[in-house]
Amino acid sequence: MTNDHPLDQLIRKLPKAELHLHIEGSLEPEMMFALAERNEIVLPYASVEAVRAAYNFTDLQSFLDLYYAGAGVLQTEQDFFDLTWAYLKRAQADHIVHTEIFFDPQTHTARGVEFLTVLEGIRRALALAEKQFGITSKLIMCFLRHLSEEDGFATLQDAMPYLDRIDGVGLDSGERGNPPEKFARLFARCAELGLPAVAHAGEEGPADYIWQALDLLHSRRIDHGVRCTEDPALVARLAREQIPLTVCPLSNLKLCVVNDLAEHNLRELLAAGLCAMVNSDDPAYFGGYLNDNFIACRDKLALTAQDIVQLARNSISASWLPAEQQAFWLAEISRIARQEGVAA
Numbered sequence: 001m002t003n004d005h006p007l008d009q010l011i012r013k014l015p016k017a018e019l020h021l022h023i024e025g026s027l028e029p030e031m032m033f034a035l036a037e038r039n040e041i042v043l044p045y046a047s048v049e050a051v052r053a054a055y056n057f058t059d060l061q062s063f064l065d066l067y068y069a070g071a072g073v074l075q076t077e078q079d080f081f082d083l084t085w086a087y088l089k090r091a092q093a094d095h096i097v098h099t100e101i102f103f104d105p106q107t108h109t110a111r112g113v114e115f116l117t118v119l120e121g122i123r124r125a126l127a128l129a130e131k132q133f134g135i136t137s138k139l140i141m142c143f144l145r146h147l148s149e150e151d152g153f154a155t156l157q158d159a160m161p162y163l164d165r166i167d168g169v170g171l172d173s174g175e176r177g178n179p180p181e182k183f184a185r186l187f188a189r190c191a192e193l194g195l196p197a198v199a200h201a202g203e204e205g206p207a208d209y210i211w212q213a214l215d216l217l218h219s220r221r222i223d224h225g226v227r228c229t230e231d232p233a234l235v236a237r238l239a240r241e242q243i244p245l246t247v248c249p250l251s252n253l254k255l256c257v258v259n260d261l262a263e264h265n266l267r268e269l270l271a272a273g274l275c276a277m278v279n280s281d282d283p284a285y286f287g288g289y290l291n292d293n294f295i296a297c298r299d300k301l302a303l304t305a306q307d308i309v310q311l312a313r314n315s316i317s318a319s320w321l322p323a324e325q326q327a328f329w330l331a332e333i334s335r336i337a338r339q340e341g342v343a344a
């Protein structure tokens with residue numbers, strides 16, 4: 001991948017929002033080893049290189065097995081702070097001005113880590129990034145869909161004292177065989193509590209799961225959603241209602257959702273008028289942060305300057321930033337596009 005393509009400067013200069021990032025998926029092998037040592041945990045790998053060599057995924061589940069195992073090194077509030085801070089420094093380097101972060105409390109509470117330990121470590125880093133880098137953020141609590149509805153309700157109970165620190169709820173983990181309808185009552189309760197919802201759907205699962213996420217969970221965005229193109233009526237609805245799709249190209253490649261990035265349907269989604277944008281999902285596991293995803297798509301999908309500007313715009317307008325802040329960043333994007341000679 002070249003780094004000096006003329007469009008890469010545009011990619012780096014544009015202010016962007018990241019809306020699909022699992023904080024546990026930003027755990028780099030180096031930090032995994034450092035935290036294992038700090039917490040006196042023995043990893044089943046001899047070296048950082050051995051960990052990276054194991055990142056050869058065949059599907060979503062083969063990744064999740066390693067991702068949940070890796071998260072076992074996260075024990076203390078400081079660990080969650082360090083993890084989040086490392087991501088935020090990378091975000092700043094990629095000119096991410098706003099990020100909406102997922103966290104998976106069940107991965108940690110099941111190991112005896114307190115809900116508040118996780119929440120406070122993450123939130124402390126988010127607050128510092130706003131102060132130090134001006135990066136704004138939202139925090140989205142995800143329910144693990146391979147677990148039961150009952151387990152989800154217990155997690156919501158854990159979260160009840162801290163709902164002022166949680167901006168929304170999500171649904172992630174193994175999609176196949178775990179349809180959104182399994183969590184309709186849980187998401188209805190979250191809606192009563194004023195928590196907006198998003199959900200992973202149409203990553204490995206069928207287009208029908210996207211319909212369910214919209215109609216049964218009232219999901220405001222669809223995380224991934226790339227399988228929507230199997231259903232033209234669904235694509236028409238997503239376009240008409242401008243429901244954002246948080247697309248993660250390198251994730252789709254690494255998890256074999258596509259065999260080749262050149263076959264990815266990102267441009268098709270944009271051409272259909274969908275509010276799609278680019279995200280990194282689990283950057284430590286999938287070989288790239290946000291700008292790496294943009295550059296890989298520019299390279300393999302021949303994205304144009306207009307496509308790149310549109311993706312940046314979509315990231316802002318699909319965010320949960322207030323209207324005035326969205327307007328500010330959209331104006332900045334237009335200014336930079338003009339400066340770089342991109343016709344709007």
Ligand SMILES: Nc1ncnc2[nH]cnc12
Pocket residue numbers: 022025060067172173174175200203251281282
């Ligand atoms: N890509 C993904 N899909 C579903 N659950 C996840 N958890 C972390 N990354 C995920």
Ligand SMILES: [Zn+2]
Pocket residue numbers: 020022172200223281
């Ligand atoms: Zn994801």
